[in-house]
Amino acid sequence: MKVRDISILVGVIGIVLMMVVPIPKELLDILLIINISAAIMILLISMNTQDALQFSIFPTLLLITTLFRLALNISTTRLILSEAEAGKVVHTFGEFVAGGELAIGFVVFLILVVVQFIVITKGAERVSEVAARFTLDAMPGKQMSIDADLNAGLINEQQAKDRREKIEKEADFYGAMDGASKFVKGDAIASIIIVAINLIAGIIVGMVIHGMSATDSLNTYSILTIGDGLVSQIPALLISTATGIIVTRAASDGNLAQDLIQQVLRFPKLLYIVAGTIALLGIFTPIGPLATFPIAAVFIFAAYRLQRSADRKQKEEDLLVEEKEIEEVRSPESVISLLQVDPIEFEFGYGLIPLADTQQGGDLLDRIIMIRRQCALEMGLIVPVIRIRDNIQLKPNEYIIKMKGNLVARGELLLNHYLAMSPGYDDDSVTGIETKEPAFGLPALWIDESTKERAEMAGYTVVDPPSVVATHLTEVIKKHAHELLGRQETKSLIDSVKESYPTLIEDLIPSTLSIGDVQKVLSKLLKEKISIRDLVTIFETLADYGKYTKDPDVLTEYVRQALSRQITLQYASPNEPLKVITVSPTVEKKISDSVQQSDQGSYLALDPPSTQAIYSRLSEQVNRVLQLGQQPIILTSPTIRMYMRQMLERSLQDIPVISYSELEPNIEVQSVGVVNA
Template identity: 65%
Template sequence: MKARDLSVLLSVILIVAMLIVPLPTWLLSVLIIINISLALLVLLISMNMKEALEFSVFPSLLLLLTLFRLGLNVSTTRSILSHGEAGGVVETFGTFVVGGNLIVGMVIFIILVIIQFIVITKGAERVSEVAARFTLDAMPGKQMSIDADLNAGMISEAQARERREKVSREADFYGAMDGATKFVKGDAIAGIIMVIINLIVGIVVGMMQQDLSFGESAARYSLLTVGDGIVSQVPALLITTATGIVVTRAASNGNLGEEITGQLLRYPAMLYIAGGTIFLLGIATPINDILTIPIAAGLAFGGYMISRSPKEELDDSPPSEEESEAEELKSPESVVNLLTVDPIEFEFGYGLIPLADTNQGGDLLDRIVMIRRQLALELGLVIPVVRIRDNIQLQPNEYRMKIKGSEVAGGELLLDHYLAMSPGEEDDMVEGIDTIEPSFGLPAKWITEDAKEQAEIFGYTVVDPPSVVSTHLTEIIKKHAYELLGRQETQQLIDHLKESYPILIDEVTPNPLSVGEVQKVLAKLLKENLSIRNLPIIFETLADFGKMTSDTDLLTEYVRQALARQITMQFADDSGSLNVITLSGRIEKIIADGVQQTEHGNYLSIDPNESQRILEATAQQVEQASFMQQSPVILCSPAIRMYVRQLLERYFPQIPVLSYNELEPSVEVQSTGVVTIE
C-alpha cells in the first residue's frame, strides 16, 4: 500500500478515535490548524479548476471533512466541559473575536452562523438539486447527440466512448453533490446546537464543579464557546463556499480567476461609466470627495489601460472554423491524414440534404444506427461507422455508396415522391415516373403523394425515399460485409469471445491458426451470406480441424457443416421444407475430375466449352425456379461444393450453393429441377 493511501486510512481512523478518546489540548490545537488549512486548500482548488469533473472526489472529500470537523467539535466540547480549556487556538480565537466585549463577540459569531447557514448553505443546496435534476434530464439528449456525431463520422469510436463516460460521470457527480450538500446543512445545524450546549452546560459546570460565580463562569465559558464556534465555523464557511463554487461552475477555458477578470473587464467603457457615477456621487452628496475621487480615478484609469491593451489579450473566443482548417492544412500531419480511407461512405447531392438534416425532419442518422444494430444481429459483425457527406459533384437527387474508397452502388431519389413497386402485373393504372428499385432491381415508379392511396389499392408496395435508401444501404453492406472484416476487426471479435471462452481461443490462435487464417474463414462465410454470430461453434470447429490442415477453404467447409442447423433454418421455407436444384451425376463427375491439387491449394480447371454449357443449364433451371416464385438453391455433394461455388459465383453471386452435409436430417428436401448437359 502506498504511503498516500495509508495516510488517508490513518486519518479516517483518527477521526473515529476523536469521537471516543479524549485528546490533549496541544493536539487539538494542531488538528484545528490542519482543519483550517484543508478547508482553505479545498476552496483554492475549487476556484482554479476548469470543470466540475476535475474535482470529482469532492463529494466524498466533503463527507470526510465534515466528519473531521464534527470530531473536533466533540473533542473540544469534551475538553471545555471537563477541564474548562480547549487549547491555545480556541482561546486565542475567542479572545480576538470577543475583544473584551462579550456581547459584541456573541453577535459576530451569530452573524457568521447566519451567513453560512441561511445564505451559502441554503443556496448551495438548492443549486445542487437543480444541477442534479437538469443533468439527469439532459442525459438522453447528450447520448443521442454522441450517437449522431459518431454515425456522421465526426468522432471516432474511442472519442464517443470517452464522451459517453464523461456524461455518465457528470450525472453521477451532480447526483452525489446533491446528497453531499445535506452533510453541509447538517453540519451547520450541529454546530449551532453544540455552541448552545457549550454555553449553557459550561456555565452550569463552572458554577457547580469549579466554584465560580455566575459572572466568572459566563465570561470564561462564553470566551471558550465563541472561540470553539469560530474555529469550527471558519473552515465550515470555506468548505460551504467551495461547495457553491463547484456546483455553479460551468465548463470553461480557464479557472475562476481568469474567467472573472476576463469577463468583468471585457468592456472598458463600463469602467468609465462606473467611475463617472462614483465621481458624481461624491459631488452631489455629502460623502467626502477624498473617498470618491480616488476610486473614480482608479476606475477610469483602469478602463483607459484596458482600452489601450491589445484586443487579443481579452478576446478569448475560439478561432473560426476557416482559420482552424487553414492552420490544420499548414501542419505536417495534414498530408498524412489524407491517406485515411473510410470503410463505408454515403455521398449525396445537395437536393438530398434534408435526408440527413435533423432540423428539416431528416432521420437518416437514426436509421443508420438501427441498420448497424440490425446487421450486428444478423451477421455477427460490428459494421464500421458510415461516413455521410454531401458532394456538389453529384446531381442534386443522386447518391452513391463507397466501400473502402471504391464506388459500389448508387441511385437517384425524388424526395417529394414515393416509390411504388409493381405487384408483378404490368398495368398503367397508376401514373408515375418509371424507374428501377435500387436494392433488388425490381421495376417501380415514382409517384406523387396524391397517387399513393390509389397505388396501394392496386397492390403496389409504396415506400418513402428514406426507406428506399436505408434498404439499399443495408443490402450493399450485407453484400460487401466480407470486405469490411479485416485482421483488426477479427482480433476484436477474438478478444470479445475470449472474455467468455478463454480456453477455446487459446486452442485456436495464435497456434495452430493465425489471425489472418481465421479472418479468411470468417470472410468466406460472410461472402456466402452466412452469419458469423455463433462464434463459439465456429471456433470449436477450427480447434478440431485446425491441427490437421491450414487450408482455409477446407476449414470453411468444416465450419459450414458444423453450422448445419443455422444454414437449414436460413434457407428452408416456413413449412420446414427446402426447394433445391440438384446437379446431375455427369456434371458432378466433370467438376470432381477438374479439381487440380497443387502445393498452394486446390483449384478448378475444366474445359471452357463444358463450363459454358453448365452455366447455361444452370441459368435455365434458375429462371424456371424464379418463374415459379421460388428462391433457387443449388444442392450438390460435399466434396465439390466449394468448386461449384467457384464456378457459379461470377454469374450467379446471390444463389446459395449447399451440400448434403450442411442440411439437418429432419428437413424435407424437394427437388424442383436438375442441372444436366448432354
C-alpha cells in the same frame, strides 16, 4: 569540503550550542530577525514552486528551522528569567501588540496560537499523511504506466529511467514531509509550554529574586512573554503555511500567483454577480452604499478587464490555430492524412439534404443507426461508422455509396414522392415516373401523395424515399460485408468472445490459427451471406479442425457444416419442402476428378468446354426457377460444393450453393431441376 559546506555544518552545531550557552541580547536580536527573514523566504519559495520536487530540501529545512526556533526560545527564556529583559526585538513586539493593554495583548497572542496549532499545523500534518499514503499507493500504477509506454515505443530507456527516478523522489519527499510535519506540531506544543513557563516563572522570579512588586512583575514579564511568543510564533506560522502550500499543490503547471489568476479569475462574468450582490447588500441593509459601492465598482472593473483580456486571448489562440492549420496543409507530412480511406461513404446531391438535416425532419442518421444494429443482429458484423456528406458534383437528386473510396452503388430519389413497386401486374390507374428500385433493380414508379392510396389498394408496395435509401444501403452492406471485415475488426470480435470463453480463444489463437486465418474464414462466410454471429460455434470448429489443415476453403466447409441448423433455417420455410436445383452424379464426378492439389490448397482445373457446358445448363435451370417466382438454391455433395461455388462466383454470385451436410436431417428436400452434363 568547500567553505559553504563547512559554514552549514558550523551553523547547525551553533544552533545546538545556543541551547546551553548564554547569548548576548544584541546577538539574540540579530538571530531573531534572521529567523523571521528565513521564514518569509521559505514561504515565498513555496509559493513560487511549480513542483514539490523543486523544493525537495524542504523537509530537512523544516527540521533545521524548527530546531533554530526552539534554540531561540530557550535563549530568550534564559534572558527573560535571569535579567528580566530579552533584547529590543522581543520588547518591541510585546509593547506593539499589547499597546498598553495586557489583556488585549494576551487575547491577540492566544488567537495567534490557536490558529497556528489547530488550523495550520493540524491541517498541514493531515495533508502530509494523506499525500504520503496516496503517493505510495500510486507507485505501482505509475511504474506499470512507464513500462507500458516504454514497450509501446512512446518513450526511450532514458526517459523511462528519469520518470522512475522522479516517482521514487516523490515518494521519498512526501514520506519525509509526513515525518517533518510532526516536528511542526511538536514545536507548536513546545511554544505554548514555554510561554506558560515564561509567564508563571517570570512573575515568581521577578518578585523573589529581582524584588519587584506583583504589579511590576506582572507587567514586565507579561510584555516579555507576549513579545517572545510572537517572535517565535510568527515565523512558525509562516513556515507552517509554507508546509501546507507545498503538500497541497497538485495538477499545476505554474506558481501560486499564476494559478490564482488563471483559475480563480477564470470566469469574469461571475464577478458581475458578485458586484451586484455587494451593491444590493448596501442598498437593502444598514451597511449603506458608501461602504459597498466602491467594492462593487472594483469587481465590475476587474470583470470588464478580465473579459476583454479573455476575448483578446481567444482571438489570438484562434489565429494561431488557423496559422497552424495552414502550415500543416503546406507541410509535406499533411499528405499522409489524405491516404486515409473511409470504410463506407454515403454521398448525396444538394437536393437530398433534407434527408440528413434533422431540422427539416430528416431521419437518415437514425435509420443508419438502425441499419448497423440490424447488420449486427443478422450478420454478426459490426459495421463501421458510415460517413455522410453532400457532394455538389452529383445531380441534385442523386446519391452514391462507396466502399473504401470506390463506387459500388448509386441511385436517384424524388423527395415528396413515393416509390411504388408492382405486385406482378400493372394497374393503368396508377401512373407516375418510371424508374427502377435501386436495391434489387425491380421496375417501379415514382408517385405523388394523391396516388399513394390508390396504389396501395391496387396491391403495389409503396415506400417513402428514406426507406428506399435505407433498404439500398442495407443490401449494399450485406453484399460487401466480407470487404469490411479486416484483421483489426476480427481481433475485436475475438476479444469480445474471449471475455466469456477465454479457454476457447487461448486454444485457438495463436497456437492453432492466426488472426489472419480466422479472418479469411469469416470473410468467406460473409461473402456467401452466412451470419457469423454464432462465433462460439465457429471458433470451436476452427479449434478442432485447424490442427489438421490451414486451408481457409476447407476450414470454411467444416464451419458451414457445424452451422447446419442456422443454414437450414436461413433457406427453408416452415412446413414446406426446400426446393433446390441438384447436380447430376456425372457432373459431380467430372468436377471431382478435375480438382488439383497444390501447396496453396486445392483448385478446380476443369477444361473450358466442360466449364461452359455446365454453366449453360446451370443458367437454364436458374432462369426457369426464377420465372416460377422462386429462389433458386443449388444443392451439391459436400466434396464439390466449394468448387461449384467458384464456378458461379462472377455471374451468379447471389445464388446460394449448399451441400447435403449443411441441411438438418429432418428437412424435406424437393428437386425442381437437375444440372446435367
